[in-house]
Amino acid sequence: MPASAQPSTPTQPAFNRALHYGAGLLLCLSASALYGHRIDMRPLWWDEGFSIYVARLAPLELLRTLAADVHPPAYFLLLSGWVKLTGAAPFSVRSLSLLTSVVTVALLYAAGRRINGHAGAVITAALSIVSPYVLYYARETRMYSLGILLTAASLYAFLRLTARPAASRWWWLLYVGGSALGLSTHYAFAILPAAQIATIVALRRAALRQWLLAGGAAAILFAPWLIFARSQLLSLQSARLGGASQLQIGWPALGAIQPLITGYIPGSLPTVPVATALFIAIVLTGVVALQNRQRILAVVLGLCICGALALILLVRYTPGEAVARGTRLGFTALPGLCLLAATGLQRLLRLERWVGMAALVALSATLLPATLAPFSQPADVNEDYRPLVQQVQLLANPDDAVLAPYVWQQGYFASYAPGPLKFYGGAETPDSGPASAAAILAAHQRLWVLNYRADVHAPEVPLNVWLNHNAALVFEHWFGNTQLALFVRAEPAPDHWPAQALLEQNISVEYSPPPASIRPGAVLYLNLRWRTDGRVDGFDRVFVHLGIADAPPAAQSDHELADGFTPISKWPLQHAAIDRHALLLPANLTPGQYLLMAGVYDSQTNVRAQVLAPSGCASTTTVASAA
CATH class of the missing domain: 3.40.190 (D-Maltodextrin-Binding Protein; domain 2)
Incomplete structure (x- = not known):
């Protein structure tokens, strides 16, 4: 073969790019598999049901409903379009959160690579994948996974723009668009642009004009919703947020931090406190390491995390409501926690490899049980619809x-x-x-x-x-x-009652004969009128049974007189009492002739009141074929 025909050896940069994209793709596929595993196992809960209800409204009605609620509309409009494409089944509606969480992994992989190289990218993405907090919201029909994604997008654009002030205008568009969408997804997102502007004021004042213009553009895009829902926003702030004097510290603060790291564990896992303490130590190590290399990024991540925690602790909680319930408001802290933890682990690996490996193994061993716990958690049968x-x-x-x-x-x-x-x-x-x-x-x-x-x-x-x-x-x-x-x-009671029976203790019942024929699966309606002129002892419930003699009833209605609103214990009656009964016939009821029997009985002993007249009082009806 001529020398000119020899295939060229791939260059090192091309190989590195292939390795970079291949690792990122593998991590995204791993995230998809983990997030999607039995995603519809857990029953829907209140907030998910609300999301689905709102997403199925017409656009204008959707906006009006949300203007009276506590959330801006971006996620619900996105979910509305998603439902039109995929349907509203649990897997379908939750898959939107799954998709946004996988894109978050990709963005954090890219951000981690710019901060800490290829190894840092892998560690950052892996931490986001196994984060119990991210996993929880990746499998829930709520806006928090979208909020985490937009936080990661805004941070990545901030990273590119602060590293190269003359960066492409597309990064400015990503920053402005991501910030506007973030504010339109959840009001708590405002913590992030506030932290970014504060950092620019402190460390890059020369570039303040550009950032103020970008922030102003995002605010202008968000302004129409603020005007539309202004009354709701004012009432929300006064009802749910306290002042700085009410900021909860100490153990409540730890209760807010822990779910951000280990998620919402219904039981007490012994590894949770260890994982929380170890993760915090690694994050603090990352803050110190990043402060020496990229101070502006360390400051903005630190401010964002502290701001998210402050918001959680400023919420007014109702009696008995745990602070951890408000941890959902801290979603803007998640990308920063993953980036700082990855930086901290890399710092430990560089200082002493065995220390870094020990920290990585210990964190994995203590965090993974919390990550895997939701897959073995039994469904709450009391809330499963x-x-x-x-x-x-x-x-x-x-x-x-x-x-x-x-x-x-x-x-x-x-x-x-x-x-x-x-x-x-x-x-x-x-x-x-x-x-x-x-x-x-x-x-x-x-x-x-x-x-x-x-x-x-x-x-x-x-x-x-x-x-x-x-x-x-x-x-x-x-x-x-x-x-x-x-x-x-209810069917109207007849003017004249054609049939009557007399029971012991001078109890009488009047009734209309049932229809001559009825089909399986139908409802057999019956009006009864009870009379008595004395006190009734020993009987407290009324029964109406449809069946065959000496066999269990095929359909029945047993309850207190007038469904408990006129109990027999209150007799004698000054007036006749109308008692309405409706029997739901089984759909597979065998056609034939059945007896319809009514009376009163003692619910403690199941003894029925004796029928005095007419003898063997009962009416008959024919159950016809369902065909």
Whole structure:
């Protein structure tokens, strides 16, 4: 082969670039695998449900909703477009946070390389990947992963611009755009540009004009939202943020720092205190090392971390609310913590390799259990709406309505089971509940009610009283902290009651015969009218059973008289009591003739009141084929 045809040997710079990009790509793929592993394992929680609900609103309604809430709109607008592309399933909505977190890893890899070379890039990216805090928000449908990404982007642009003041205008555009988007993602992002401007004032005053212009441009881009939501911002500041005199220090400060390093661990891992102390020591080592080489960067990272911690500690927490709950506001500290920790580890490796290796091994051994803990954490069954949604899917009709007092409940349904059900918001005040329910049942035959930590039988709630008088309870079941109840619109009581039975203790019941035929899966409605002229002893509940003699009931409705609002213990009755019952027939009920029986019984002994007349009182109905 001629010499001219010999392949040329790759140059060292080309090889280094390939190694650089290959390592970065491998780290990003590793982050994707870790963040995406069983990403839909954990059930959605309130804030995620709210995010999904808002993202499905029309743009103008979305902005109006957020103007009355505590967050600016950038993330929700992005999520709205993402939902249109991918759907609202848990994996789909959480994958947006996964994507932004992977891009954060890439940005921190690039920033680490400019500060500490190739080894520093790998360490910085690896620390961000295994950070329990980053992992938590990479798997949650909230704006904090986007906030971390925009913080990293702004810091990287700041790094390029301070290293080379005559840098390309594209870096200025990245800085201005990233800052404006960051402010439009979360108000806590303001800590970062404030720290950057303060650093320029202290160390680069000659370049202050450029930075003020850039900051002003970002503020102008953010200003329309400030004007739109100004009243909400003022009330938020007065309601949630205290003054400097209320700044919490000591153990509360440690409680704010620890989740930034080890995440939100539900139980106490013995390695958490060690990992926290070791990480802080390494970060402080990084501050000292960076101060000697790139003082301006060390100062801005330090100010950003301190500002984030101060914000967490300035929040007014309600009684019983842990300071760690506010750690989400410290997302601007994460990129700085990773960069400083990587710098500290490299400093230790250069001073004494064995010391650096020991620190790296110790940090990995104590931090990784916190990183892996969420994958083995059992789901909170009390807050898991998946079984509840499945139950509604099984029993609901397409024209049913759902009364969801909280919008996050609507977000859950939109994610777990999007469908034709019509959702209505809950009453803002107890007195407006009956009016809302009346309007809903005027348009729908059946109403599902989602009671979070509330009971439909509570007589002190006006909505419950109204439902008792105007609807019949078909189904109720507790799913953790939420009671699911199905009501059907009440049918008017007849003017004349064609059938009557007399029970012991002079109890009489009047009723209308059931329909001659009904299909499986339908609701069998029955009005009863009870009378008595004396005190009733030993019986406290009413039953209505549909079944075959000497066999368990195929469908039943057992509860206190008038659903507990007129208990038998309060008899004798001055007037006849209307008692509404609705039986939900199983969808697989075998066709045939069934007995419909009603009476009263003692819930302690299951002894029923004896029927005196007519003998063997019961009505019959035929369950027809579902076809």
